[in-house]
Amino acid sequence: MNTSYPNLFVPGAGKSGTSALHEYLDQHPKIGMSSKKEPHYWTRLDFESLSQEQHQTYLSLFPDKSELEFKGESSTGYMLFPNFIERIQHQYSEVPKFIFLLRNPIDRCYSHYWWLRGMGSEKLPFKEAVLADFDVEPSPKTKLAEANYKSYFQYGLYAKWL
Template sequence: MDVPTLRIQAIVATGQGKPAVSPPITPVMSSAAMADLPNPRLPNFFIVGAQKSGTTSLHHYLGKHPDVFMSAVKEPHFFAHLGRMGEPLPSGLLFSARLVYTWDDYRKLFERSDGAVAVGESSTGYLSSHQAPAAIREHIPHAKIIALLRHPIDRAYSNYLMNRVHGAEPLRSFEDAFAAEQGRRDAGWPAGKHDYFSLGLYGEALSRYYAVFPADQIRVFAYEELRDDAKGLVETVFAFLGVEPSQPVDASEKLLVAQTPPRSQRIDRLIHSRSRALSVAKSVVPGAVRRSVGARLEAMNQTPARLPERQRRRMVAAYRDDLSVVDRLTGKNFSRWLEE
């Protein structure tokens, strides 16, 4: 039996899919002390994930409402790192520059939120974090929690493509990278960036939120809802946040559209080469022909943006038990992804 299956079975065995809640962490500053500081305004809602599921677009859309304030910095991950006592993560980690570690810096994100009914931030690491749910509940007990979930294999593949584009994933096979997670952890690779399987364990992650927050303070949506009816989803979220849902907001702009890496770096360099010899060769070929051939070569050399259906359906089976937990927690049918 493979490692993913064993892990999911262990999760489901702990109280019908509800893993034990992590003990409260030691805060950098108590809530009482924080209240004595000037302008202690903090968010009253959080978009907690999932990564590669449209949270950047949702963050942007919500911020267009006159009664909603979204932090200018997305992904501060403050409540995921409270236990570090203000000590930053290594600066070489991807996207580490935007992380926030101290109460003072965190409060500054919301200094201009006066007058807003709903104040929010988005940190996709909060969904998988073992610390964030309890930390948010301790400091902001009435916070509303919003999660966007994407088909776990589509999410993992998008994560893999991003890592390939950034040069952070050496394996050229997605399935090899997907299977390598536990071995990489055992070898000391840092958590998060290459956790293609684990970051799709939505049942495990959501259980930590439902264990400490009332269900009426949590809303969970499918990525397809944002993709197919962004306007409708945004109106639903506005109503949940207690602001006017019919406020006109442009939800047509798609942000952070996924890039795909080339299959072959050699062919990619050839296509974009500006060498003298190639320039001479190009000069004798009509421009329209050059552009057509170049476009075809580039298209043929791109990694597919979506996995073949047979491979996708085979791989998602590893999430069967975890998706049943998501269904039970949310009252929705996320298990349909097993058949799509």
């Protein structure tokens, strides 16, 4: 049974290469990344009331190998959640490592739009979609899927989230 929490986090911006980095890190012999990318464990709305079984389910996402120096996970939603680092630090005696992966905000926005178009979640032309969504702020109280993964512009305001 795996009892150690991850000590490496990739909370970068969505559509910024976090999936590729997750895979590259997992190829390193001293790093074991979660089997599921984006578990969003530390930003769960019900985090304070998670059962021991739910904690163990999260821990089971990580390889249980003694030779690993780092166990990591990548969840882009962490960047938008103001308390995620505080929640994480309560589990550790040492400070975990964080890699914030960012991308040119305009390129990120355009990629985000085409990702949603490809999934069939966006029907509007690019300009209309961004303008319709311009002031919509992501909220830590709303699951990304419930918000249809939008907030094209707001996700690129990195200084606001970091």
